Amino acid sequence: MLLELAIADAYGAGFEYADEMIVNNDLSRYVEHPRFRLIPGSYTDDTQMSIAIAEVIVAQAPWTPQVLADSFVRAFKRDEREGYSRNFYHFLLEIQNGEEFLTKINPDSDKSGGAMRAAPIGIYPTPEKVIEAATIQAAITHNTPDGINAAVAAALMSHYFIYRLGEKRKLGEFLQSYVSGEWAKPWEGKVKSKGWMSVRAAITAVMRNDSMSELLQDCIAFTGDVDTVAAIALAAGSCSEEITQDIPDHLVTGLENGTYGRDYLINLDKQLMSLANKNIS
Template identity: 60%
Template sequence: MLLELAIGDAYGAGFEYAADRIVRERNDGAHYVRHPRHAIEPGCYTDDTQMSLAIAEALAEGDPWTRESLAERFVAAFKRDPREGYASRFHGLLTEVRDGADLLARIVPDSAKSGAAMRAPPIGALADTAEVVRRAELQARITHDTPDGVAAAVAAALCTHYFVHRRGAKDGLAGYLAAHVPGPWREPWRGKVGALGMDSVHAAVAAVLAHSRMSELLRACIAYTGDVDTVATIALAAGACSEEIAQDLPASLYDGLENGRYGREYLIALDARLMALATR
């Protein structure tokens, strides 16, 4: 899950809000590309993956699931490995705060954007559905304490949960989500994806339902245009766990993913620990 999540994020980072022409010309699904404006190196992931790592580490280590503990994880993940991709205000806040307590004291969690949803897929590894919902809601409220911000995070977590725990066939995903989170899950997505969390998850779900190969799924997420790295992050995390989606991402994307201290090998090892939670 985490490895494919990071690939979706890193590949999408080259296309986030890029011109339609660039997406049409460069979205081949085989090579990381440099964004026309951003400084992120091709193959490097962004805040989507870094925050997902914070969540996955908290799960794997059995941290108490509290605002205080999770805020500490968020700050620690950023401080040890500062990187681009965060919303400018949140990036500035993470740079300034001393620790998780300082973050909680200073943040205004009134956003309905996608930050809480993009980091929620690892929670789906947990075996109990009610626990997945509870934990997704709690972590969302730290930064996105709005009805849609929380709902998007719950839906993103339930997408992976549905496939990890074989809750049904792929074409039943929309109905499963609708039973837990009201939303337009049965409707295809049309047009550019904006910054709202519910839009990102809706677009990701639509792509997962429409495609049966990871290579097609990745290109489809990017072809939407807009906030495509978040869409690809959520969609590929879910797709990686589905028995009905062929795992055919090209080797070039695995080999080209960053492999520093918290890169590819770290993701693989943490992924194994995370997925072990599925059997508990």
């Protein structure tokens, strides 16, 4: 899950709000963004914050805003990187711990930050537990109805496939039975910054593609905030028996592999997925 999320994030980062780059959407390589200072093959905030969430789950630490905020800050401080929004990046630079994070953050966003990091939460054993956990983590930064609903839907996407709750084509209907939103309605056109937009586009792409390579290209083809769309979609798609796992090898080997890169993600994935059939509290 995390490896595929990171590959999608890193690949999509070259196309984010850069419609002119769409001619390069052939999966042949990680492309350099025309404006952002990102080394091709490097992941962004979507992956780093998903790592922070996954580490709390694997540690089976208390699921509290304080613990989660500490994890967000720790993940950033040990591996500072571009890719966050400018304001949030500078916010993370200035604070030192989770307590300061919670004291100083403006939690009223309805953008995609709560959803982009929610996929690992799908590992919890019931939809109700997933909803509770996704809501708590989203409210730290995105305590709005749209921000929370987007995060809950993104978490339930991976849960649906991990626990084999139904056919891929029924994903949207499943989500609508648990969280408010038009999740079964196909998304069309450019994806802007609102969280529900990224999640709806990701759902649409997952439902209509049968391989990970097609899924990744389809996510990028929407244009707009495509790294987030791709990260959400491929995290879920990696857990589906109906989707062929055919991400090109050169995108796997081309993903960054520093201390918290490819090998770290593979190992964290193993720990995360080992919890799938356990009753974690």
